[in-house]
Amino acid sequence: MQLKRRQFLASASAAALASPAIIGRAMAADGIKFVSILDQSNGLDIYGKPMVETTRMAVDEINDAGGLLGRPIDLKVYDPQSSIQLYTQFATQAAAGDRADVVHAGITSASREAIRPTFSRFQVLYFYNVLYEGGVCDINNFCTGSTPAQTVEKLVPYTMNKWGKKVYIIAADYNYGQITAQWVQKYVRDNGGDPVATEFFPLDVTNFGPTIKKIQQAQPDMVMSALVGGAHVSFYRQYAAAGMNASIPIASTTFGVGNEHKLISAEEGNGMICAYSYFEEVDNATNKAFVQRFRDRLGDDAPALNELAARAYEGAYIWAEAVRQAGSTERMAVIEALRSGVYYDGPSGRVQIEPKTNHANQNVYLAELKDQSFQILETYENQPPTDTLLVCDLVADPNQSTFKFENGLKAAGIDI
């Protein structure tokens, strides 16, 4: 049969049009698609790089142990380069192009809010494994990091008992810092203290001199810091250079999750108190083995581990456990398995999904910085996300996809 040019073109283009679907299905049949979108360059890489390493480690471990449901996990990592625009681009790519089974993504709250609606719209299961200000109420989004009711609520009374009731609050000037500062004000007042002043800093401020003078003028008993990023590390150094760390101590809701305690010297950091759901120094066998495996993997270049890195690892395992229980990677089946109380006993202890909020019940540790490492002072086991529980009940109404604290705590009906 002689093939006419027109017929040839028609059949060839039909094959070409059909092929992506064929290839797509063929690939979905062998590997489970796990996409990670985390900043590995520009300002936020101090947070993102360790998270990507631990995500890779978790996926490799699961694959070495035979994969999930007899299938390997196919990990794809995107670097949004600390740019919100690239986050939205890669989120669409992960959902529509890669047809991901699960996406673990986002570091700042701003990036999470940029991509969360995309995953809701495309119905792609989304994990956010970073400590944040609380308030996300989204059936499709699991927030495994710690929230202020778990950490700040412990940190404020502990440090006020130790140091005194006048608290000077300094925070980064974007949604995380603004909302966290309101939580600090609330907890300080709840404990009979006085938040004497609250100041916000754009992320590129490096000269903290005028603020240090104001702190000296206000004479608080302690400073509570929710500063974020590389430029803000200057605050701790200039504070110490003015001799202030000897007289007015600092507690922080952020210090250490970017391994800042390695970026300032021992004498500058000694005595600072922080609370997170994980420290590298957590004393249990699972964590010791985890830290050892991480160092063996990366050798001398291994960064210090912190809550973000540990939770990226645990988040991957919690998802894997839910897939096993569901016996499927189908989104609603996995979501139901997750919400049935799936837990993972990881380096930080037990992390269990709380079904009303899709957040996690988790251990919280309070620690003091000494010679560039954290000494754990207190352990609070199995802490629920009571902040988000105030405003969110996905059991009663699963059809929600909102960020309740978008306009601050007062707008969400919480007195501060």
Next chain:
Amino acid sequence: MDLVVSLALQILYGIANLALISLGLAIIFGMMRVINLAHGEFLMLGGYTVVIATNNGVNIWIAMLVLAPLVVGVIGVVVERLLIRWLYGRMIDTLLATWGLSLLFIGLVTSIFGASTATTISPPLGVITIGAYTSSGYEMFLIVVTVLLLVAVYATLKLTTLGLVARGTMQNAEMSSALGVSTSRIYMITFGLGAAVTGLAGGLLAPITGILPTIGAVYIAKAFITVISGGMAILAGTATASVLLGGVNGIVAFLTGPTIGEVALLVTAIILLRLMPRGITGTLFRKSL
């Protein structure tokens, strides 16, 4: 009274800080009309030199005052020979090329040393007490160094043969060339000196700032605004713009807060450039250096 003195010193430091981070950029811009967008990375490289050197047991003063300017100065000369000299007189092209260079430096430092590098240094020189207030002795030292640096640049330009030839080249490169001056060599030396001054600034700031591969980005905007507000005169421009912008920023930040402080700095620069499009020294102090 204690507060006034202590705050005045703090504002003086804010001014010195601005002058320190801008001077290297001003030298390169004023002499060569090249806007070096890798300026922030030169500062970062100065800081990294100090962190890496002190981690390997080098004395902090030697690392800051000798190694940082030396290393970054050499890098500057290499950059000028390989990249900048092909692009003189093409301002947009140099902007693009030096921006690419800044990305290259960030990438190189990240791949060699990782996303963050642990440090052991803290600011030397202790604390100065003024009544109920304390200030950092090291910040006072930086004020002195900045003044000395400005004097040194003035003396070099005014009193040495190199300075004379450099100023001649700056005013009329073709005429200098006709008189037998190797303008290419002058440009290389100037770029190297500008880079060295920037490296020194980065090194001096290392003990009181966080040093990360990406930290240059937070300095480049402020240095750029200071130099453009100052205008063509290297010294008078940098000094007057630093006093004005640093003073406004310090006072407003103390009275209101850091966010408004930053806004006030930018608003001042915008109004200034509306009234004096060629910068402060384009209108006032026109004969100055």
